[in-house]
Structures are given as structure tokens and as C-alpha cells.
Amino acid sequence: MLILLDAGHGGVIDGVYQTSGKRSPRWEDGSQLFEGEFNRWIVNGLSERLGQRRIPYVLIAPEQRDVTLGTRVTRANRFRDKPSLYVSVHANAGGGSGFEVYSSMGTTKSDAAAHCFAEEFVREFPDKPLRADLRDGDFDKDRNFFVLKHTAMPAVLTENFFMDNEEECRQLLMTPEGRRRIVDFHERAIVRWVAGQA
Template identity: 45%
Template sequence: MKILIDNGHGRATAGKRSPVWPDGKQLFEYEFNRAIARRVHEALTARGADCVPVVPEIDDIPLAERTRRVNEIAAQAGPENCLLVSIHANAGGGTGWEAWTSVGETEADSYATIFYEEAARAFPEQRMRMDTMDGDPDKEAHFYLLRHTTCPAIITENFFMDTEADCRLILSEEGRKRVADMHVSVLLRCIEYHRNK
């Protein structure tokens, strides 16, 4: 199985940052997303997994181009043999962790369930934001990257950068290590799940 790692947004993407907290610290989403994506890529590669960064650039790459890159790789490997994970920090004043897939029952739902299981284990003190109306925990939306990629795709929203407690978690080295390690644990399970299907 080929794991495709996407890091959302770029250094110039408007609004994708936390407030400046009283101690002067601020989170820039492009930096956080890339830091987690880099750690995940390095850890999976070290374990022999086939892992490809979709956006190595620091600039914001348009969704259509990111989708094109994913679909080009999926066409070569077979869409059923790929999994896209797009790593983000959340915003909107909430708290907790969540994952998104495309609308309807798809293969991505099975992978997202693994994400929720591992996220709950890795962050037992944090809220898992779920939508269980359709029998699984992931949230669903018509987000561009989820709708237009040919392989299973998941967006992870790793805590809220505009809520101080969440933001301080993902600004910290410990928090980043926990987020990255959780993604690695999930993706190793996804590879095993795919192998045994």
C-alpha cells in the first residue's frame, strides 16, 4: 500500500494561524502541518513503508494541483492500493480531534475508523469529535480533496489552533510527537488492514 501524505496550506495562506497568545507564541498552520507530515513520512519510511509526500513545497499548492498529483500516483499504483491523508490543524473555536471523509459509504470510512481508535488511545484526555449518524465515527463532507481524488482520502484535523489549550498542545514538542506518533500507528495499521483484505 502506498501512503500519500498531504500537508494543507502554505506560508502565505491567509488566516491559517492562531491568535498571538499572551506569551507571544503563535501557531502557523502551514508550519505545523509540514512538521507533522515530515515526522510521519520519516517514521513510515524508516519502517519500510511506501510513503510519498504530495506537497514538498512550502508554498500553498492549489487543491486542483494537489488532487492531480494524488490521482497521477494512484493511476500508477492503483487507487485501491493508495491512501491519502491530509494533515491539518482545526479552527472555529472548538476543541478536540476529528477526521473527515467523502460523503457516503466508502473505503476511506474503514481507515478513518482506525484513525479514531488510535486517536482515542493516544489522546484519552481529549475530545474525539465524531458523527456516528451513519454508523461510523468520521465526519463527512464534499471537501474538494475528498471528492476529486480517486483513492481513499482522509483529512485529519489535529486540534484547534484558535483555542488556547488545544493550540498550546500542538505548539509543544510533546504534543507534536503525540500527533505524529498517532498518525504513524494508524497508518501502519492501515497498511496491515489493506494487506489482509
Template identity: 40%
Template sequence: MRICIDPGHAGRLTDPGAVSPFTGVRESDVVLSMALMVQRYLQAVGYEVMLTRTQDEQSETDDLSYRTNLSNSWRADLFVSLHCNSAGSSSAQGYEIWTSPGQTQGDILATKIFNQVADEFPDRVGRTDYTDGDPDKESRFYVLMYTDAPACLVETAFISNEEEGQLLANPAWQDRYARAIARGITDYVGGLSI
């Protein structure tokens, strides 16, 4: 089983993603740290794991098409993109998991990860859209539309929220989140008839 983990955004010279106004922590750093943890957990149970980036900086050509092409050319079985949410209001909180529109294998993957995150963090808000019967939200995000493998995008928490920004800066909390994502992936794979 080949899993592609995409730590969203890039580095200081390109795109740090959102930055916490409370801690100064950068989205690109948080999700890279978590992606490396997810990789370790999945490799420990025998999966092949590739990250779309393994360091802070990226080259100028390392854009969204680079990420999807990397996953597709490696023939990944699953693709999970990691992000931190941000909003203009510091009161916005919670986690979201996104898939492409319609019912796909990505919806099943997203639900498995959502369930593990909800179990790990019962005190956090899961921001959902159950109109199609599952908790994921749907969008035509580039990495979801142009990745051949079942794909989802995890918005871990709001970096713009003071409490969640503090949590995102905490390596122990990142580790708990990474384990929940890895468990969701293994739940999905266990449900496949391979």
C-alpha cells in the same frame, strides 16, 4: 504501499491557514512538521511516502487540484490530509476526521486513525458523527472528492483554543500525534488483503 500525506495550506506569501491568537503558531507550519514525522515513521516500516509539499512556500499553481493530481498521478494507495481546526470561539476543542459522503474505504481508514488518536490522547475530545456507524464526519472537501485513493482529512486540534494551540506548538506533542496517525495507517494496511 504508497501513502500520500498532504500537509494542508501553504506558506507566508500564500496561505498559512489558521494562526493561533495565543502562540502565533501557523497551521501550515504545524501540519508540515507533523507530515514530515508521519513520513519518517511510515518509511521506517517500509512504505513509500510522498508529501504534497515539503517546504513552507508553495508556487502560485500549487492549489488543491495540484495536490489531488499529484496523488493520483503517483498512484497513491492512501491519501491523508493534515490540518488544524479553528473556530470563532476559543472554547471549541477536540479532533475530527473527515471522509467523503457514503461508505467508502476512506471511512475504514478514518476509523483506524481515529482509534489510534483516541488511544494516544484519552484526555482530548473526539468530535464524532456516528449516524452512519463510524466516528468520522463527512463532507465534500475537494481533496476527499477528487483523490482516487481512499482518503481522509485529519483536523488535529483547535489552534484557536488556548490549551490546544499550546499543544500544537509543542514538537513532542506533534510527534505523539504523528505516531498515532502512522499507527492508524499501518492498522488500515494490515487489515487489507494484499
């Protein structure tokens, strides 16, 4: 079993954020979240946890530069012959609150993984909204996002709270404790999914 961890967007090189947009507003205290930095923090935390559990993983985009979606998918599909799960980590924006998990269109093998992420989010954050689409009987939202549509293995994309929601951004996305809790439920979801494949 192999977990493919993808931190969405670019990081920070020599103090310069590598992805235009994809950042929070600048808050009154001068602080600001860069989504790619947050995504990498979560993925790096997950890689440490999976290593401790001896669950094999690959970092799909370890660079700080913004790796193209095509390159991310090409790297992932090198592992098409191994049982694997692709996990793309993001922070949301656009007005709202809570957590969303996406999988590819229709009923696919990705749905079981998305279900694990949704349930573990609710377990970790019972007072925060799970933004689910229950019309097809499961929690995930189906989208044709490039990395979901073109990867050759089950794949999910998590949107972890809203960086343009000041409370969520400053209390969860920008604090070590909030980030640790996000790593916690991602870890539990992956462990559940792996156990279900045995």
C-alpha cells in the same frame, strides 16, 4: 501500498507565512501558530516514521508555497493505479476542542481508514474529545472537501485540535511533545490501515 501525505496550506518563506488566515491568535507571550508550519512538521515526522518502517510514501506538497487544491489532487491521482491512501493533515479552528477525521460522502473505502485514525486518536488522547458523527454508524464526518471528493483513492483529512483554543494550541500544537504524540497516532493509524489491506 503507497501513502500520499499532504500537509495542508502553505509554509513560511523568508519569514512570511504563505496562507492568509490559517493561524492561531497571538497569545499573551507573543507566540503564534501558523497552521501550514504545523501541518508540515507532522507530515515530515510521518515521512521519517514511514521510511523507517519501509512503507512507501509520497509528499504531495513538499513546497513551502501554498499549492492549489487542484494541483494536490492531480499529483495524487498520478498514483490511481496503485493501492494507496491519501492523508491530508490540518489543525482546526472555529471554537472547540479535540480531533475530527473526515472522509468523502457516503459509505466508501475511506471509512475504514478514518476508523483507524479515530481509534488511534482515542488511544493516544483518552482525555480529549473525539468529535465524531455517529449518525451513519462510524466515527468520521462526511464532507465534500475538494481533496476528499476528487482523489481517486481512499482519502482522509485529519483536523488535529483547535489552534484558537489556547490550551490545545500552546500545550499540544506548539510543543515538540504534543506534536510527537500527534505523529504517533497518525503513524499507528496508517500502519493499521496498511495491515488491513494485506
